[in-house]
Amino acid sequence: MLPRFWRKIKYRYNLVGTKCENCGSIYYPPRNICPECRRKSRMVEVELGERGRVVTYTVIHDVPESSKLMKPYVVGIVELDSGARVTAQIVEDPERVEIGSRVRAVFRKYGEEGEDGIIYYGTKFVLDE
Numbered sequence: 001m002l003p004r005f006w007r008k009i010k011y012r013y014n015l016v017g018t019k020c021e022n023c024g025s026i027y028y029p030p031r032n033i034c035p036e037c038r039r040k041s042r043m044v045e046v047e048l049g050e051r052g053r054v055v056t057y058t059v060i061h062d063v064p065e066s067s068k069l070m071k072p073y074v075v076g077i078v079e080l081d082s083g084a085r086v087t088a089q090i091v092e093d094p095e096r097v098e099i100g101s102r103v104r105a106v107f108r109k110y111g112e113e114g115e116d117g118i119i120y121y122g123t124k125f126v127l128d129e
């Protein structure tokens with residue numbers, strides 16, 4: 001992949017967050033300022049890794065008819081092995097997802113669900129098996 005292209009899409013397709021070196025908090029999506037430290041913020045980019053576990057999840061049954069999302073679909077909070085928490089769609093059959101399930105990030109084309117789809121920064125998770 002061309003480096004210039006990669007830089008442009010980094011935040012959409014890769015799990016890069018920011019860490020405040022003052023207090024150690026990690027943010028995803030990245031923030032320029034740490035809400036805890038404000039003017040003392042010292043933000044640096046960190047790779048968050050792509051694997052983690054499901055902390056909690058919700059099965060969403062109410063999907064607009066026009067949406068191309070599969071129905072029902074799962075939205076969860078994933079705690080990555082780096083400690084950062086990410087809210088994202090888990091692209092699996094709801095019956096297979098459990099609290100504690102190991103998952104890994106996949107990077108789907110941004111916006112493929114259409115206008116009414118819920119899109120979380122292009123990052124989705126699948127079961128890591």
Ligand SMILES: [Zn+2]
Nearest residue numbers: 020023034037
């Ligand atoms: Zn901070």
